[in-house]
Amino acid sequence: MAAKIIDGKAIAAEVREELVKELAELKAAGANPGIATLMVGDDFGAGMYRGAVEKFCGEMGLGYRNETLPADATEEQVVAVVKSLNEDPAVSGILPLRPFPPQVSDSAVINTIDVGKDVDCFHPFNMGKLTLGEPTYPPATPSACLELLERYLKSEGKDVTAELEGAEICVVGHSNIVGKPMALLVLNRNATTTVSHVFTSNRGNLAKHTSAADILVVAVGVPHLIGPDQVKEGAIVLDVGINRVIVCPECGTLNRSKKNPCKKCGADLSEAQQKTVGDVDFEAVSAKASAITPVPGGVGSVTNMMLARNTLRAARAQLKK
Numbered sequence: 001m002a003a004k005i006i007d008g009k010a011i012a013a014e015v016r017e018e019l020v021k022e023l024a025e026l027k028a029a030g031a032n033p034g035i036a037t038l039m040v041g042d043d044f045g046a047g048m049y050r051g052a053v054e055k056f057c058g059e060m061g062l063g064y065r066n067e068t069l070p071a072d073a074t075e076e077q078v079v080a081v082v083k084s085l086n087e088d089p090a091v092s093g094i095l096p097l098r099p100f101p102p103q104v105s106d107s108a109v110i111n112t113i114d115v116g117k118d119v120d121c122f123h124p125f126n127m128g129k130l131t132l133g134e135p136t137y138p139p140a141t142p143s144a145c146l147e148l149l150e151r152y153l154k155s156e157g158k159d160v161t162a163e164l165e166g167a168e169i170c171v172v173g174h175s176n177i178v179g180k181p182m183a184l185l186v187l188n189r190n191a192t193t194t195v196s197h198v199f200t201s202n203r204g205n206l207a208k209h210t211s212a213a214d215i216l217v218v219a220v221g222v223p224h225l226i227g228p229d230q231v232k233e234g235a236i237v238l239d240v241g242i243n244r245v246i247v248c249p250e251c252g253t254l255n256r257s258k259k260n261p262c263k264k265c266g267a268d269l270s271e272a273q274q275k276t277v278g279d280v281d282f283e284a285v286s287a288k289a290s291a292i293t294p295v296p297g298g299v300g301s302v303t304n305m306m307l308a309r310n311t312l313r314a315a316r317a318q319l320k321k
């Protein structure tokens with residue numbers, strides 16, 4: 001079987017078109033939706049994400065405010081900035097970009113965000129609502145997975161509710177920002193939900209769970225952790241992982257760094273190509289799954305649109321106040 005590719009870029013473009021129309025309606029009604037990012041220090045990944053948010057805000061006509069504090073900022077200074085973002089009517093949604101430096105605790109920042117502007121569902125209040133099955137702002141990455149799944153199933157002429165109810169869905173990874181909320185989102189849709197993580201792997205039980213899944217969601221950060229032996233024939237596979245790897249020119253093994261020789265064959269990697277891959281071995285798993293998201297061009301493409309959608313929801317709610 002050759003899996004159908006769930007095209008994240010095409011689905012992101014569809015969602016964007018819908019959101020641009022909604023944004024025009026909101027602006028006509030007097031709202032001015034915008035996102036603020038909050039960064040402390042100069043973490044590379046956080047900086048890349050910040051740039052991506054600024055770019056899509058500019059492209060869609062959403063407002064954007066950048067708050068970047070120096071790495072030695074105190075917790076009080078960071079909290080004061082969050083309070084100013086809470087008060088700013090041009091900021092509908094606030095996105096804290098972690099990691100923060102050690103003197104700034106995540107919870108001090110997150111607990112200060114106005115729950116009505118918490119568009120990536122970090123605040124315990126919004127996580128609580130998600131747990132109760134009443135999410136106001138479901139977190140962007142798990143929402144992107146669900147959006148891809150729903151649109152794929154609809155494109156196949158399937159009834160989404162019927163497909164999810166009772167389906168065996170295995171989520172690999174239990175981080176607070178991806179795995180755990182993903183499990184809650186599908187549990188809320190009445191899927192039979194299994195969450196596996198590093199301790200599952202350590203007991204040698206990962207394949208037992210992943211290969212029983214009708215729908216497999218992998219959010220781990222380990223390149224090609226999941227191969228065909230861990231996937232059920234005909235499963236739908238959503239790969240959240242984004243891993244920069246060095247491909248050995250001699251044996252094709254994925255390595256983490258150019259500085260060391262290839263971990264398998266010892267070849268010199270100093271001139272080797274860098275590549276972005278997922279947590280799933282896309283080529284090999286494609287031969288067994290019925291549908292799969294690629295990396296890049298899968299979940300990551302839709303994540304920003306989910307953030308934009310939540311921001312519009314927040315702006316609409318703020319308009320009513």
Ligand code: NAP
Nearest residue numbers: 141173174175178197198201219220221240241242300303
């Ligand atoms: P994280 O906080 O590092 O969490 C990784 C999870 O994977 C943890 O629950 C960990 O379990 C589990 N894990 C690690 N090694 C494992 C193994 N060998 N077997 C089974 N489980 C294992 O990462 P994250 O923030 O959730 O992100 C996960 C991946 O998604 C990363 O590659 C990240 O870059 C990517 N990501 C993509 C998007 C997107 O929009 N596409 C957004 C966010 C993140 P323990 O906690 O028990 O160690």
